Amino acid sequence: MTNAFLRLTGISKSFAGVQALRDVDLTIERGRVHCLVGENGSGKSTLIKIIAGVYQRDTGEYVIDGKNLARLQPIDAIREGVQVIYQDFSLFPNLTVAENIALNEEVAEGRRWVNWQQVRNVAADALAQIEVNIPLDVTVGEVSVANKQLIAVAKAMRQNARLIIMDEPTTALTEREIRALFSVLRKLQERDGVAFLFVSHKLDEVLSISEKIIVIRNGKTVSEGERDEYDRARLVYDMTGHSITEKSYDFEPDLSQPPLLKVENLNAEPMLNDINFELRAGEIVGVTGLLGSGRTELALALYGMQPIKSGRITIDQKPVDLRSNRDAIAHGIGYVPEDRLSEGLFLEQSIAKNVVVRTIESLRGSLGLTDPAKISGQVSQWVDALRIKTADPALPVNTLSGGNQQRVVLAKWLASNPKVMILNGPTVGVDVGSKEELHNLMKKLAGEGMGLLVISDDIPELLGTCNRILLMRNGTIVEEINTKETNENKISSKLIED
Amino acid sequence: MDQTAPPKRMSLRLPFDFYTLRLFIITLAIFIAFSVLLPGKFLTVLNMKSMAVQLPEFGILAFAIMITMLTGGIDLSIVGTANLSAIVAAMILTGLTGADGTGGVPLAAAIPLSMLGALLVGSICGLFNGFLVSRIGITPILATLGTGAIYTGLSFVLTGGPAITTTQLAFIGNGSLLGVPIPIIIFFVVVIISVVILNRTVFGFNVYMLGTNPKAALFSGINSDRVLLGTYWLAGVIAGLAGIIFLARTNSAKPDFGSSFILLTVLIAILGGVSYTGGFGTVVGLVLAVLSIQFLSTGLNMLMLELFPSSAAIFFRQFAWGGLLLGVMVLNYYTEKRKR
Numbered sequence: 001m002t003n004a005f006l007r008l009t010g011i012s013k014s015f016a017g018v019q020a021l022r023d024v025d026l027t028i029e030r031g032r033v034h035c036l037v038g039e040n041g042s043g044k045s046t047l048i049k050i051i052a053g054v055y056q057r058d059t060g061e062y063v064i065d066g067k068n069l070a071r072l073q074p075i076d077a078i079r080e081g082v083q084v085i086y087q088d089f090s091l092f093p094n095l096t097v098a099e100n101i102a103l104n105e106e107v108a109e110g111r112r113w114v115n116w117q118q119v120r121n122v123a124a125d126a127l128a129q130i131e132v133n134i135p136l137d138v139t140v141g142e143v144s145v146a147n148k149q150l151i152a153v154a155k156a157m158r159q160n161a162r163l164i165i166m167d168e169p170t171t172a173l174t175e176r177e178i179r180a181l182f183s184v185l186r187k188l189q190e191r192d193g194v195a196f197l198f199v200s201h202k203l204d205e206v207l208s209i210s211e212k213i214i215v216i217r218n219g220k221t222v223s224e225g226e227r228d229e230y231d232r233a234r235l236v237y238d239m240t241g242h243s244i245t246e247k248s249y250d251f252e253p254d255l256s257q258p259p260l261l262k263v264e265n266l267n268a269e270p271m272l273n274d275i276n277f278e279l280r281a282g283e284i285v286g287v288t289g290l291l292g293s294g295r296t297e298l299a300l301a302l303y304g305m306q307p308i309k310s311g312r313i314t315i316d317q318k319p320v321d322l323r324s325n326r327d328a329i330a331h332g333i334g335y336v337p338e339d340r341l342s343e344g345l346f347l348e349q350s351i352a353k354n355v356v357v358r359t360i361e362s363l364r365g366s367l368g369l370t371d372p373a374k375i376s377g378q379v380s381q382w383v384d385a386l387r388i389k390t391a392d393p394a395l396p397v398n399t400l401s402g403g404n405q406q407r408v409v410l411a412k413w414l415a416s417n418p419k420v421m422i423l424n425g426p427t428v429g430v431d432v433g434s435k436e437e438l439h440n441l442m443k444k445l446a447g448e449g450m451g452l453l454v455i456s457d458d459i460p461e462l463l464g465t466c467n468r469i470l471l472m473r474n475g476t477i478v479e480e481i482n483t484k485e486t487n488e489n490k491i492s493s494k495l496i497e498d
Numbered sequence: 499m500d501q502t503a504p505p506k507r508m509s510l511r512l513p514f515d516f517y518t519l520r521l522f523i524i525t526l527a528i529f530i531a532f533s534v535l536l537p538g539k540f541l542t543v544l545n546m547k548s549m550a551v552q553l554p555e556f557g558i559l560a561f562a563i564m565i566t567m568l569t570g571g572i573d574l575s576i577v578g579t580a581n582l583s584a585i586v587a588a589m590i591l592t593g594l595t596g597a598d599g600t601g602g603v604p605l606a607a608a609i610p611l612s613m614l615g616a617l618l619v620g621s622i623c624g625l626f627n628g629f630l631v632s633r634i635g636i637t638p639i640l641a642t643l644g645t646g647a648i649y650t651g652l653s654f655v656l657t658g659g660p661a662i663t664t665t666q667l668a669f670i671g672n673g674s675l676l677g678v679p680i681p682i683i684i685f686f687v688v689v690i691i692s693v694v695i696l697n698r699t700v701f702g703f704n705v706y707m708l709g710t711n712p713k714a715a716l717f718s719g720i721n722s723d724r725v726l727l728g729t730y731w732l733a734g735v736i737a738g739l740a741g742i743i744f745l746a747r748t749n750s751a752k753p754d755f756g757s758s759f760i761l762l763t764v765l766i767a768i769l770g771g772v773s774y775t776g777g778f779g780t781v782v783g784l785v786l787a788v789l790s791i792q793f794l795s796t797g798l799n800m801l802m803l804e805l806f807p808s809s810a811a812i813f814f815r816q817f818a819w820g821g822l823l824l825g826v827m828v829l830n831y832y833t834e835k836r837k838r
Contacts, residue, residue, distance in 0.1 A: 329719040343717045346710040348777060357718050360703050369698040
């Protein structure tokens, strides 16, 4: 009782008749780490925005620091010490680190002229307070994601944060950066009594960092309790309403058959060095490594988008020359990019157009004109086959959830019937339930004879889907691991060996 | 990326999009308003015909702007291209037949040759733009600003300044087929061809996709260079066709004809709902925008002449164009805001 900083009771919120939250309770305790988990669409973002004063609740009580607040604007929440760090960090990439941290205060003080010395001092103070060292004069656009995160934290602390809410804080970070971030946060928690609320998809992370867990599903609180009351299975059960068990992918390659894809002594820009591996029809091979290990570069080289310096790539025993991704496509290689939103999809265009973008050439009828009947035939075939949940394929792709968007990217490739699919981070930003379905789909495709190369830093994902995992470091493959003979800890510790 | 809130409204699909419907209503309202305000003047066969020959001059050029805008670019050289094409056509005509039409080559051969010449010039100008944009990677607005100046400069070099006059294409500019002026027939042929190209060809499909997200287009294997080259080539050909109309309508070709058309066609494209960032825009919207601009110009001209029989009319027409554009943008702003 005594330790509650923020207490929400019976919060409901609806948008245009759709109930986003109903009767949600939530207690944030001073100086503790809380995790809010739930699938996409469960109401997490709405809840955070209500806490931050961005949305007004329809019903319910909002008690902060013993004060019962009737109406709440963002500025009131900030005044009470609530700071939200969104995924984009709300920083200005073209301003320097110092300006980003300190300009808020300059503006708040109503100065007409900027005092640059003071800006530097404030920023230096703020970074010293969280005990990190980032150059003050570089622009934020140039610093790493991890440092952006820390800058946002410093800025929040500068505004006397007592509760810091972070939306998916570790999405783009490496293991090492995550550890560094959490050690900073733990210091603030212990020293300054700051409470944290993380929103996360990553179950292992939730279990390892949080002290309290709140699970919401379909806009309702499903459970709220101490960390010790939860394990992975319970979290999944509470989030989805059913239990999910993923079986690993069993595959015995037929060694009498030639490999589908063979890479020999591949050297490619900017840093790939002596890459050798084979991919057989029906295999799912994982590629993992830390950020900067060359895993994405390998994917791009095989997709013809990195200049190849030397080496041989053979598909179906025929050597291929990949000068552009159109060459790769012509040889039956498909690529699901890392950044679905900017590289994989035409977000504002319809689901239908996105599905047929690869195959439109073949959907022509008389006079060489595109045939609407053939197009809608192909679209409905893939919408059904991949169970893309939409009211109408003519709706833009940005109306879909993350998991369904990824299915559209897959549909686009599957429609053109590739032999080899390279999937880079296939389930990033996809919730647990959809993730499982995507994994099953990948296994089904492999079962039908496709060769899949899955690039991911999600080790459980690779263990659950691949029969082999290639470990990359400094632009080369350092080890090949049979998934049956390993576990998550072994791989994780191998990743950070130097 | 959690997109919990706010949930999308249930979207009911209408057989036409909201924007086009509203533009249709605006166009109709302008038409009705002038018919009422100018009894016996606006809504007459004579006036309809006169608008039908005026509108294709800029209406055809608007398609060149539209297609380049769909890829996320723009072609500012279209008026330069059109004038250069007109001049080359006029030179072929006068060169082959003599200024009075009594030269060596029969008219029946000279006219098609001159038209072919104009389209060829348009093609070359367009391909050069496309080359600069796709291969060299110059920002379209800068590349075509530069080439536009070059094409106009070439026109001055070719003519030495004054206009080249020839009346041999007047049968197109002032003629009619079954009572319908030929220029408007050409305009509607361009409309139909544009509908087919944009909605029913792989090229048109790729234009929209490339304009929506060039990066995703690259990753999807769309040959962006070829699509861009095709786009600017097509814009050049359309400009060449517009050049033929210029020549046929005015019986002369000069380097500085229609200098206000660039601004006007951009305005039409925006009014017609073509997104200036690329990827969106329909032929129907563009046609409605062309019509509403023509109604507004003619109607206001008549109204001004009636009220102040002086020279204020010209000034007021531009005022009305700008006002219409801003009005539509403000309306868009408020409807977008209400949706949120």
